[in-house]
Amino acid sequence: MNAPLPKAPINWIAVFALVFIPIVALIAIPLYAMNHDFSAGAWISMFVLLGVSSLGITAGYHRLWAHRAYEATTPLKILLMIMGTFAVQNSILYWASGHRTHHRHVDDVEQDPYSINNGFWYAHIGWMLRDYPAAEPNYKNAPDLLKDKVVMFQDKYYIPLVAAVHAAILIPVGYLVGDMWGVMLLGGLVRLILSHHVTFFINSLCHMWGKRPYTDENTARDNFWLAIATWGEGYHNYHHIFQYDYRNGVKWWQYDPTKWLIWTFSKFGLAKNLRRIPSFNIKKAELAMKFKYAQQDLAVYGHNMTEDIATAKLRIAQEYDAFSQTLNDWAKLKEQEIQAKKASVAEKIHQMDSKLKDEFHQVELRLSQHRETLNQLMRNLKKGAVSN
Ligand SMILES: [Zn+2]
Ligand SMILES: [Zn+2]
DSSP: OOOOOOOOOBOHHHHIIIIIHHHHHHHHHHHHHHHOOOOHHHHHHHHHHHHHHHHIIIIIIIIIIITOOSEEOHHHHHHHHHHHHTTOSOOHHHHHHHHHHHHHTTTOTTTSTTOGGGOHHIIIIIHHHBTOGGGSOOGGGOHHHHTOHHHHHHHHTHHHHHHHHHHHHHHHHHHHHTOHHHIIIIIIIIHHHHHHHHHHHHHTGGGTSSBOSSOOSSSOOBOHHHHHHTTTTTBHHHHHHSTTOSOSSOSTTSOOHHHHHHHHHHHTTSEEOOOOOOHHHHHHHHHHHHHHHHHHHHHHHTTSOOHHHHHHHHHHHHHHHHHHHHHHHHHHHHHHHHHHHHHTOHHHHHHHHHHHHHHHHHHHHHHHHHHHHHHHHHHHHHHHHHHO
């Protein structure tokens, strides 16, 4: 099915970290548990430290450095760098540059470093175990990171930093909990393995399981259960179409602890310029997909040309025209806005602004109405198809 992968030499450091250490854990932990009980504190340390390392990746490596979805003060950068180092996923520079390549060439078997089209195993972990050309770092896409002092410091001293961060976190926690070995094994070892696979799921399962409400031009999916496991990164379909948004779960009710954390940082003055895609663009993408799905459903149900289905078909076509009209209105408004700005007459801009705001609002409202109507039509259509 998939083309065979190119031959590539084994990366022994990755094999040590991702295969050897988990095997040691599988043997050592049950042996230890036969003679000792893990304290409650050691179990809690595992969950808390899983959060610390995973959020370092999601809020730091991913949304701050790979996507520049917000700006962080230096103290926050240092904090996120320490948290991310604790997750042992290579340096920010390497990770973020590779991730930018993933977005740029998503699903391409030769250029996406963790293309799902090379299979689950490859996208999950296999891509790291050998030195595949696709995963070779190419820092041409990261000139901003090459200038970032925190990023470059971490890249230069990565290995000693990994050791120092582990000692600085695990020893005091073990001491506080009064169960040094328990914390080392659960908060250290098991936590590290869990935190690795949580991130790897984003590259594997988040490109396999779930819905595609915003785009079907790539394999990325939205999946609530994966969002729970991945600190909010499971809304991966949204993320692949609007990668610069600091939110992955864009709806206020969607479970995305990373977006809440970034928002909280901004309230404390540690983060600013949180980037949000305008709601019109989000609705537009969502509605365009709904029409696409409606067309596909029609192709399935449409054989049975009852009167109901014929009517629904006609109504959907009318709705689509209305949708296109709304998009045209929107484009015209945008054009007017640009013209007003060019005219640069303060008074005029002010008048235009309030008038346009009103009209923008009307257009957005119409878009929401189209969505409602379409939902209703699709429900009727499916009901009709079932009863026939
Ligand atoms: Zn992806
Ligand atoms: Zn991303």
